[in-house]
Amino acid sequence: MSPKKFHLGWFTNFSVDEWNDPLASSGGSPWDGEFYIEFCKALERACFDYFMIEDTMMVPESYGGSSRLALKGANQAPKHDPLPLAAVLASHTRHLGIVATMSTLAYPPFLLARASATIDHLARGRFGWNIVTSGEDLSAQNFGLDKLPEHDLRYDMADEYMDVVNALFASWEPDAIVMDRETETYADWTKVKPINFVGKWYKCRGPLNTAPSPQGRPTYVQAGGSEKGRDFAAKHADSVISVAQGPKAMKEFRDDVRARAVKFGRNPDDIKLLWLFSPVMDATESGARIVNELGMSQDRFADRRLALMSAITEIDFAQFPMDEPLPTDLTTNGETHSLKRFAQLGSGKTLRQLIMEGGKGGCVESIGTPDQVAAHMGEIMAEVGGDGFLICNPFHRNTRRYIAEVTDGLVPALQRRGLVRTEYTKKTLRETLLEF
Numbered sequence: 001m002s003p004k005k006f007h008l009g010w011f012t013n014f015s016v017d018e019w020n021d022p023l024a025s026s027g028g029s030p031w032d033g034e035f036y037i038e039f040c041k042a043l044e045r046a047c048f049d050y051f052m053i054e055d056t057m058m059v060p061e062s063y064g065g066s067s068r069l070a071l072k073g074a075n076q077a078p079k080h081d082p083l084p085l086a087a088v089l090a091s092h093t094r095h096l097g098i099v100a101t102m103s104t105l106a107y108p109p110f111l112l113a114r115a116s117a118t119i120d121h122l123a124r125g126r127f128g129w130n131i132v133t134s135g136e137d138l139s140a141q142n143f144g145l146d147k148l149p150e151h152d153l154r155y156d157m158a159d160e161y162m163d164v165v166n167a168l169f170a171s172w173e174p175d176a177i178v179m180d181r182e183t184e185t186y187a188d189w190t191k192v193k194p195i196n197f198v199g200k201w202y203k204c205r206g207p208l209n210t211a212p213s214p215q216g217r218p219t220y221v222q223a224g225g226s227e228k229g230r231d232f233a234a235k236h237a238d239s240v241i242s243v244a245q246g247p248k249a250m251k252e253f254r255d256d257v258r259a260r261a262v263k264f265g266r267n268p269d270d271i272k273l274l275w276l277f278s279p280v281m282d283a284t285e286s287g288a289r290i291v292n293e294l295g296m297s298q299d300r301f302a303d304r305r306l307a308l309m310s311a312i313t314e315i316d317f318a319q320f321p322m323d324e325p326l327p328t329d330l331t332t333n334g335e336t337h338s339l340k341r342f343a344q345l346g347s348g349k350t351l352r353q354l355i356m357e358g359g360k361g362g363c364v365e366s367i368g369t370p371d372q373v374a375a376h377m378g379e380i381m382a383e384v385g386g387d388g389f390l391i392c393n394p395f396h397r398n399t400r401r402y403i404a405e406v407t408d409g410l411v412p413a414l415q416r417r418g419l420v421r422t423e424y425t426k427k428t429l430r431e432t433l434l435e436f
């Protein structure tokens with residue numbers, strides 16, 4: 001019997017590539033989008049499900065107590081808006097899903113629904129929205145708030161936000177556009193109705209003023225790991241992205257999200273869980289181990305990891321000595337699951353140990369030839385149950401070389417094993433995700 005196929009996504013953001021390496025890519029200024037167009041064409045050649053663009057909306061100041069280290073190392077800043085890039089990428093591809101992050105903190109629901117419908121048209125049904133509520137006070141302060149709402153409250157607000165945008169997407173019946181030449185009627189006004197939404201936090205009249213998009217609504221992607229986050233994902237998401245550590249935790253997380261989906265009356269197979277995965281590869285296993293050691297031994301590796309953790313938790317990780325156990329009382333109002341996973345509070349591990357263990361960010365470590373990594377991915381999926389991987393550069397920056405290792409080394413190896421698709425057969429991103 002042939003193995004169950006799994007899905008592939010890529011996780012990155014619209015930020016600086018590996019600009020000062022011997023094998024630098026686009027020279028540190030990928031802002032005209034050309035580097036990303038090329039990137040997505042490579043992913044499309046490899047039949048990826050989607051390209052996902054992460055986002056945050058601040059210049060971080062937590063790492064080292066000011067913006068100095070963030071800007072010096074281009075850690076989380078500069079970072080450009082994923083939405084215009086998504087529109088450009090959509091028009092340069094034909095099959096690949098394009099997922100952009102938009103925060104419920106920043107976008108009024110009407111604006112988000114309108115932008116999503118517009119880009120879903122430009123993408124001919126391949127647009128996805130990574131639903132986030134933002135995790136930083138610094139972001140909140142760019143949108144008129146003094147502080148981010150508390151973690152669980154953000155999810156309650158986001159739940160109501162989803163009610164508004166879903167009502168807006170449904171404010172046009174799918175067949176509202178009739179284009180009847182005889183009666184000179186473009187749209188049937190009886191099929192386009194206000195939503196008159198009045199909730200606890202949001203108020204919106206509607207209807208949406210865009211034509212119904214090919215998917216009706218964008219594909220929803222979400223990454224909640226907490227209790228509230230898992231419920232939110234199970235209720236709304238078409239695809240969940242996760243950083244659960246190791247096959248046991250991955251399986252527990254997947255089974256849990258699927259059970260919650262049933263509780264909300266959904267078919268659990270309609271939710272595809274993709275696991276963050278950062279393999280290190282080379283033509284030989286020993287070569288891959290050398291690449292791994294070289295990558296991890298550079299000061300910039302630790303620096304990038306700590307800068308990222310500081311930015312998304314607003315804890316200053318530069319204050320802790322590298323060779324002493326982390327304090328056990330660290331808390332965040334930001335990304336709770338990422339903190340829990342990275343810090344392993346109570347384990348007594350030093351910061352240096354934590355960076356070496358979790359610094360590449362993936363759910364499972366994998367180092368070897370493309371074929372060895374492909375076999376490993378197959379084993380992980382057999383153990384976890386599904387549904388695929390979200391590839392991310394192990395050393396935190398995009399390079400043409402790494403993209404090629406994946407698209408021209410790893411993916412063909414996976415295809416030879418019958419583990420991933422060899423061609424696209426569906427039109428929209430949601431259909432592509434539901435193909436298997």
Ligand SMILES: Cc1cc2nc3c(=O)[nH]c(=O)nc-3n(C[C@H](O)[C@H](O)[C@H](O)COP(=O)(O)O)c2cc1C
Binds near residue numbers: 132227230336337
């Ligand atoms: C793989 C992954 C990607 C994420 N991408 C973003 C992002 O682009 N922007 C953002 O503000 N939050 C992002 N988050 C944070 C989540 O949206 C969520 O707010 C966070 O995981 C906290 O939820 P939790 O406490 O339920 O885990 C991401 C989280 C994970 C694990």
